[in-house]
Amino acid sequence: MTTTLTSPAPEVVDFLTAGIARFTRQDPAAIRPDSALVDLGLQSIDAVLLSGEVEDHFGIELDPATIFEHDTLASFASDITARLKAR
Amino acid sequence: MSSWYLGLSTSGHDPALALVDAAGRVVFAEATERFLQDKRAWGVVPDHVPHLASALAAVGARPGDRIVPATSWASVKADLGLKVHDALLPATDTLWMQGLQARMQHSAGAALLRLGYARESPEPMRFDHHLCHAVAACHFTPLEEAACLVIDGEGDVGAVSHFRLAGRRLARGWRSWGPGSLGTFYGWLTGLCGFDWREGEEWKVMGLAACGRADPALVETLTGLLAVDHGRLRFADEAAIAAIRAAVAPLARTPGAPVTDAADLAAAGQAAYAFWADQVLAAIAEDGPALILSGGCALNSSYNGTIAGRTGFESVFVPPCPADDGNAIGAALLAWMTDTGATRIPFGGGSAFLGSAPRAKTLETARHTAAAGHAVTDLAGRSAEAAAGLLARGRILGVMRGRAEFGPRALGNRSILADPRPGDMKDAINARVKGREPYRPFAPVLAEADLAEWFERPQPSPYMSMTLPWRHGVRDRVPAVVHDDGTGRVQTVGPDSAPWMADLVAAFGHKTGVPVVLNTSFNIMGKPILHSVEDALGMLATTGLDAVLIEDILIEKPVPS
Numbered sequence: 001m002t003t004t005l006t007s008p009a010p011e012v013v014d015f016l017t018a019g020i021a022r023f024t025r026q027d028p029a030a031i032r033p034d035s036a037l038v039d040l041g042l043q044s045i046d047a048v049l050l051s052g053e054v055e056d057h058f059g060i061e062l063d064p065a066t067i068f069e070h071d072t073l074a075s076f077a078s079d080i081t082a083r084l085k086a087r
Numbered sequence: 088m089s090s091w092y093l094g095l096s097t098s099g100h101d102p103a104l105a106l107v108d109a110a111g112r113v114v115f116a117e118a119t120e121r122f123l124q125d126k127r128a129w130g131v132v133p134d135h136v137p138h139l140a141s142a143l144a145a146v147g148a149r150p151g152d153r154i155v156p157a158t159s160w161a162s163v164k165a166d167l168g169l170k171v172h173d174a175l176l177p178a179t180d181t182l183w184m185q186g187l188q189a190r191m192q193h194s195a196g197a198a199l200l201r202l203g204y205a206r207e208s209p210e211p212m213r214f215d216h217h218l219c220h221a222v223a224a225c226h227f228t229p230l231e232e233a234a235c236l237v238i239d240g241e242g243d244v245g246a247v248s249h250f251r252l253a254g255r256r257l258a259r260g261w262r263s264w265g266p267g268s269l270g271t272f273y274g275w276l277t278g279l280c281g282f283d284w285r286e287g288e289e290w291k292v293m294g295l296a297a298c299g300r301a302d303p304a305l306v307e308t309l310t311g312l313l314a315v316d317h318g319r320l321r322f323a324d325e326a327a328i329a330a331i332r333a334a335v336a337p338l339a340r341t342p343g344a345p346v347t348d349a350a351d352l353a354a355a356g357q358a359a360y361a362f363w364a365d366q367v368l369a370a371i372a373e374d375g376p377a378l379i380l381s382g383g384c385a386l387n388s389s390y391n392g393t394i395a396g397r398t399g400f401e402s403v404f405v406p407p408c409p410a411d412d413g414n415a416i417g418a419a420l421l422a423w424m425t426d427t428g429a430t431r432i433p434f435g436g437g438s439a440f441l442g443s444a445p446r447a448k449t450l451e452t453a454r455h456t457a458a459a460g461h462a463v464t465d466l467a468g469r470s471a472e473a474a475a476g477l478l479a480r481g482r483i484l485g486v487m488r489g490r491a492e493f494g495p496r497a498l499g500n501r502s503i504l505a506d507p508r509p510g511d512m513k514d515a516i517n518a519r520v521k522g523r524e525p526y527r528p529f530a531p532v533l534a535e536a537d538l539a540e541w542f543e544r545p546q547p548s549p550y551m552s553m554t555l556p557w558r559h560g561v562r563d564r565v566p567a568v569v570h571d572d573g574t575g576r577v578q579t580v581g582p583d584s585a586p587w588m589a590d591l592v593a594a595f596g597h598k599t600g601v602p603v604v605l606n607t608s609f610n611i612m613g614k615p616i617l618h619s620v621e622d623a624l625g626m627l628a629t630t631g632l633d634a635v636l637i638e639d640i641l642i643e644k645p646v647p648s
Contacts, residue, residue, distance in 0.1 A: 044169050045265060052245065052264025052319065061259070064167055064244045 006085065008033065008077035015057060016073050016080075019050045033074035037067075044068075058084055090153045091146070092426065094219075094419025095133040095195050095211070096411050097158040099187025100285075102133035103412035103493075105441075106146050107419040111433040113226065114146045116441040116493040118412045120615040124622065127287055130187050133415065134198035143202070145443060150203045156196035156211040157422035159219045159414035162243050165189045172266040174328040175275040175312075180285070212422050216241075217248035217262065217382070219417030220409070224381035225252055225432045226420060227406040227439075234374030234400070238367065239382035240270025247320055249371055252379065255431040260371070267313055267320030269363055269384050276356035280349035281340035286613075291346075293389050294527045296357035297572040299350030308334055309359040318370030320363070346524055361390050368398050376401035385409035385552070386495065388576050392553040395546050405552035407439035408494030416493070437584065439550060440500055442491030445637050449620040454640055461627075462643040470639045471587050475594035478506045478604060482633040483516060485609050487623045488587065489638075491616070496551040497608035498578060499532065499588035501616045503632070505567070506595075507531060507605040512567035516607065519631025523612040528576065531568035532606045534592055535579040541603065542577060549585070551578040565603050578606060 013033055020037075021028040023046035031040060037047070047067045055062055060083045070076040092107040105116035119128040122138040134156070148154070165185040171178045196209035217237040224235065235250040235257065242248060245263030273292070274284035280295065282288035311331050314321050322328065340349035364384070378400040380391065385405045394403045406413060420432065454463055466473045470488075477484050483505045492498050503520060505512055507529075517525050530551055531541075538545040542555040554576045562569045569575060580588045588604075596602025609623070610616045611630065617623055620637055627635045627642060634643040 048169065048244070048265045049321075052262075055264070056261055056317075056319075064162055064264075068167070 006078045006082040008074050009081040009084065012058070012077045012080050012084070013073065015054070016050070016077055019053055020073065023050065031073065033077070034072050036071055037073060037076070038071075040073075054080060060084060060087065088152055089148065090155065090426070091143075091148055092419045092422040093134070093139075093154050093156045093196070093199075094415040094417065094422065095156060095158050095191075096413075096415040096418070097133060097160055097188065097191035097195050098411040098414075099184055099191050100127050100129050101411045102128050102131050102135070102191070103415040104133050104139060104142055105415035105419040106142060106148075107423045108146070111420070111423050111427070111429060113416055113419065113435050113441060115142050116408070116416050117142060117443060117491065118493070118615075121442065121491060121618045124615055124618060126613060126615050129285070130190075132191060132194055132198070134196060136198045136201050139198050140202055141443070143204075148204075152204065154199055154204045155422050155426055156199065156209050157418040158192055158195045158211050158213045159216055159411070159418045160188065160192055160243060161213050161215045163189045163192045164241075172322065174322060174325050175271050176284075212418075212425060214418050214421045216243050216414065218250075218257075218259070219414035219421065220381040221248070221250045221257055221379075221417070222420050222432055223408065223413040223417035224379050224404070224406040225255070225257060226416060226435045227437055228379060228404045229434050229437070230377055230379065230404065231255055233377035233379045233404070234371050235379040235381070236367070236371060237382040238269055238364065238380070238384035240268055240274065240384075245320070246270060247318060247367060249318060251374060252432075255434070257432060261318065263319040265321065267322045269313075269320065269360060270382075272312060273356070273360060273384070273387075276353070279335065279339045279356075280353050281342045281344065281346070289386070291524070291527065292353045293357065293387060294570075295346065295350050296353040296389065297528070297570045297574060298347060298526055299352070299354030301354040301358040302351060305335070305338075305352075305355040306358045306362070309355060310362050312359075313363055315363055315366035315370075318367045320367070346526060357389060360387065361393070364390055365398065368394065368400065372399040375399045377404070378402065379404045381406060381409040381413070383410040388552055389554045389574070392544065392555045392574070396544065402546065403553070405550060406494070407492060407496060407498070407550035410495065413494060437549070439492045439494055439498055440490040441493040443618065444490050445487055445620050445623075450637055450640060453620055453624055453637070453642070460645050462641075462645070464641045464643070465639060466636070466641050467639045470636060470641070471590035472594045473641065474504065474636055475591050475598055477634060478504055478595055479598045481506060481509065483520060483631065485623060485626060485632050485635040487609065487617070487620070487635065487637045491618070494550065496578075497606065497616055498549075498551065499580070499585055499606065501609045503607045503609050504591075505529075505605040506599070507565040507568040507603050508599065508601055510566045512605065516605075521607065521610075521612055526571070528570040529568050529605045529607045530578055531565060531575045531603050532578045532580055532588060532592055533603045534589060535581045537602055538577070538579055542575070548577050548579050549581075551576055553577060564601055568603065568605050
């Protein structure tokens with residue numbers, strides 16, 4: 001699921017960028033929206049924990065498989081943005 | 088044509104089924120282990136064909152009726168492909184359980200084909216594991232508003248979920264994601280104490296903890312295993328866990344060593360559990376004053392008994408079936424709610440007596456053909472009074488009356504009862520009937536109205552969910568039900584909730600001056616609570632039980648002269 005139907009909200013991209021930078025211990029400036037999550041070094045355990053942070057921060061409900069359905073940060077961010085709009 | 092909602096507990100351990108009728112009433116609920124007489128029934132499908140057939144017959148379902156199946160998990164854990172967390176429990180155990188869960192999720196409802204209730208493979212509804220726990224718990228309480236907390240071994244995403252009940256509608260607050268589980272910790276502790284969590288021996292650790300002393304330094308070491316952040320749990324990193332494991336390894340009990348060798352370790356583990364659970368509760372303190380607690384960890388009656396009045400919550404409600412068997416009820420009710428559009432969780436009246444009744448035909452046969460030498464008496468209308476008399480004369484009595492309890496506790500319908508006054512009664516039951524470790528306590532039953540006279544921190548405990556301190560000065564009167572630390576895991580009864588037991592306790596009080604009765608589950612160690620009339624007569628024949636009361640028929644061994 002890499003097609004972007006909803007353009008990702010900047011606050012979602014910023015939140016994910018900061019989270020991924022923290023989990024992977026790298027400079028947020030090095031993380032691009034079209035970066036592949038795997039290439040950024042995001043382990044599956046980090047992906048799970050990041051999903052929990054997204055639920056807490058944005059008050060939406062994610063399925064545990066959601067993040068694994070997305071290749072890139074932008075794609076995941078679009079999905080979250082769509083869920084935020086659907087509330 | 089009637090509609091029925093079939094809830095299936097699909098964890099792979101503790102399978103159970105529940106049936107809800109078209110009006111949203113839970114009309115039947117029973118753990119598979121009871122029907123099969125196989126403790127925990129690991130790996131057995133919750134829609135085991137003969138068991139499901141007997142449940143459908145019990146509620147009066149007929150071929151042609153519509154049956155809507157539902158499972159107690161939204162996801163298949165193994166499909167996520169996550170690396171298994173193996174720092175505490177062995178990875179092999181976790182992989183094994185994931186495989187079982189996948190099988191249960193895939194095959195759920197298939198038995199309806201065999202029984203003629205479906206013409207093609209049913210596609211069950213699937214519900215979030217912790218939501219099932221929460222809905223099942225809410226079904227047993229009349230509360231309209233409360234905090235609802237699930238603390239569990241695991242869940243669809245993590246091991247803790249927070250909900251709020253408002254106007255009997257349940258809304259999710261937050262949930263823990265990723266590894267970090269009080270249930271996993273307790274399973275590991277169980278192994279460290281020389282027991283086996285796969286056998287469900289966490290009970291033994293809780294009981295043993297009361298005999299030990301929690302060394303503060305050891306508690307502090309253990310609490311390094313987990314961090315609690317706003318109620319969310321997270322295991323420490325692998326290196327930290329390895330260091331703690333190495334530090335406590337010398338304290339581990341080998342299975343052959345005396346059980347009491349692990350008492351201090353059990354006490355320290357229980358204290359660590361309380362340290363973390365307190366922090367989880369603190370994260371939802373503003374939801375007070377009423378708390379509904381569910382999930383497997385809600386079976387920790389020692390901790391449960393300390394919550395009210397200490398943590399900001401004034402009352403605590405634990406359902407009779409907080410562990411995964413109870414999720415059969417949650418899944419069935421959620422299926423009914425989804426199908427009918429109902430949003431309020433129905434209150435079921437609070438009765439735990441949702442299982443099978445003794446088979447009348449078998450009982451009638453037993454009545455006429457009981458083995459030579461047994462006295463058979465019909466006590467219709469006076470069985471509580473007569474049972475109290477037997478207990479006062481020192482007899483150990485097995486009772487099988489009405490519908491079985493749903494959940495792990497025997498609450499008087501599938502119980503062994505005795506006099507709590509003799510100092511040697513505990514040893515007598517353990518030696519003659521149960522065959523279990525001598526340190527393990529038995530439960531006191533007393534009238535809710537009498538509770539404050541006997542216990543400190545009195546609060547209702549109709550499902551034996553709370554361990555409370557006995558008042559000083561009364562402990563010597565009921566030594567067989569007082570734990571080493573002066574507590575008792577109490578069951579409170581009233582004329583509405585358990586009329587027969589209330590009558591029996593009152594009659595025993597009149598005869599003896601002590602309105603407290605010893606209650607333990609009707610089984611021998613390692614076996615589930617019994618299921619059939621044949622099981623009850625088998626236990627009478629093969630143990631030191633003095634008599635069994637099945638419905639109102641008393642079958643007694645000859646009294647030694």
